[in-house]
Amino acid sequence: MSVYGVLFYALGGLMLAATTLAVTSRSLVHAVVYLVNAFFATGLLFYLLGAPLLAAFEIIIYAGAIMVLFLFIVMLTRQDKPLAGGVSLMRWLLPGLTSLVSLAAGTALVFSGGATGVPLAPAMASPRDLGRALFSRWWLGVEIVSFLLLVALVGALYLGRAPREGAAAGKSPGDAP
């Protein structure tokens, strides 16, 4: 096994362990911190799979921005204590069983050879390649995502402002209080 292979399995193991801990954690803060670890490992894996710019994005956006947002919400809502009742086994039964079945099917598919047995050769796509692909081939997608972000901004602002008392009396809530 090459050094790439060793790295892949080590990072993959780290991701699985961190995600398992996050998913089953009884404390929201712990879950978020485990998840930051998992996203760091994903970023490194992206680098290994030849996507350095995406690796940086993954760490900046997922591990940075999104997880900090989660932490803010956890702190704002004072949910930093362990969840009462925590994780009931019965609720995990159905998703757990379905996951096991799909996993068994997936494993059988992967190890039965065919197209999924193709070895991945190391290669690197420079940020310039990604930029070219994004802005020459997939420019329409970039435009749509820009509107997606605008809608998210408008929506979050709208939902975040508390409705004024007496808004139902015919006043427009569109202007700031």
Add this chain to the structure above:
Amino acid sequence: MSDWFYLLPQAILCAGGLAALGLGAVLLRPAPGLQLGGALLFLAAAGAIVLALPAAGPVLDDMLAFDGIVRFYQLLILGSAGLSLLFASRYASLRGLAGDELYALVLFATLGMLLLAGAANWVIFVLGLELFTLCLYVLIALDRGRRTSLEAALKYFVPGAAAAGCLIFGVALIYAATGSLDLASSLASTAAGDVASFGPGLAGLALILLGVGFKLALAPFHLWAPDVYQGAPAPVAAFLATGSKVAVYAALLRLVAALPADAWQALAPVFWLLSAATLLAGSLPALTQTRVKRLLAYSSVAQMGYLLLALLAYPAAGPAPVMFYAAAYVLMDLGAFGSLGLLSPVSGDLDALEGFAGLGRTRPWPAAVLAVSLLSLAGLPLTMGFVGKFVVFVAVVRAGYPVLAGIGILGAVVAAGAYLRVLGALYFGRPVHAGQGQPPGPAAYVALGLVGALIVLLGIVPGPLLGLLR
């Protein structure tokens, strides 16, 4: 003709949404008539261009497709957005909800729906779907001071986000199996390979169907629908039930059309089961409902079952039944939810059956359109719903699924009982609340008149439209 013209309707909607937001920023309290008129103008301009564009293959680097079917569904979506806004404008301003967000988000949602209906590759498919769902999350929570509205948005968000995750992972698996993000070519090569090499592709297709099933509220993924429709403001529920469903349905139609014949043979039993389950899951619970919004929600689930029937018959019978029934569905649900909103008092949407008692006499026009929509949903003759069901059943029997047609007729008969209870309350009940609700205003009268007249007119003379669709 340059490819760029095919982006013009979408660009107009972008401009419209930005204009609505800008208007709200410049004039702190713009007149509702100005906002409504502007939004309708943008929708109409986009519609005119959609109508005028000639059919073409994939355009703009294979991003968008535009053929007769796409054109029809895009017009339906634009019409549904326009009528929903006509129903919504006075409803919203009476309740203090008519900010610039309402108009901007409806326009942006319409943009996402147009993109989804015309998507020629998975990237546009996913992004278009996300764009309008994100707008709908906020629109359902429009009445953010009311707990039910927020809860409905949450109950749409949680399954919706999970479904989006499934759909995106499905797209990733299809790309892993085929190396192509093009809708038609990736589906063709997924179906062409043997299971061992293209297992991920098949799993991806299954996940995508699951995500689509959630958005369309097909059984067994329909459980969110009654809660969401009950809690959402009625005109938003009208838009959610018509525009978003039609857009996803148009995309599903493209998927089915892109599948090679042998793959369709393998998938047909799945659709058979889904449509039978959806018909029964929508029709049977409707019978015991005492809340009219939930009843309408179950009925729209059942209508999705009829649309799936038409989809099953699509390869054999052509596009006319799917298109005609989709149009009928849009008009019926817009009429039902829209007039329900107009009949409701400001304190909260009418829901319990008793609240409708005697409204046929005190509020004749909205009640009449509600009655016509319900009769059409029940499939009574002289309405568009009857013609639509008839066309679909004929196509399904011809395509060789007589049992399914039987289940469909059974479901229609069962559900008709539920609709008749509402009609009974409307016209034979004793009025409980004298003078509740507000006068609908001229915009809503236009919408009421259009919807009611079209349902009856196309129910009596469906020939020209059916001929056009063939």
Add this chain to the structure above:
Amino acid sequence: MIVPFGHVLLLAALLFLMGLSCTIARRNLVMILIGVEIMLNASGLALVASSLRWMSMDGQALTALILGVAASEVTVGLALVMAVRRASGSLDADRQTALKEDDR
């Protein structure tokens, strides 16, 4: 050679199933959102690996776009969660029961 393509897909599938199980099994709304993020992240991993497998940039481009999707979805989701908490005082999905079938 790094590893067989299938192994990366299997890792992505595992992560995806964990995220899906998290959204289904957990009751806390923030945990449900975290599950969705895990699902989207798994999709990104599968796309980047496929991009290497097919030596095309399409998968990487879609991953970059999905970053935007994840960010906007989580923004609206968290704003909604905050609004719901303000209205109902709870972050527990099971306690949101103002809308339900009539008891009889």
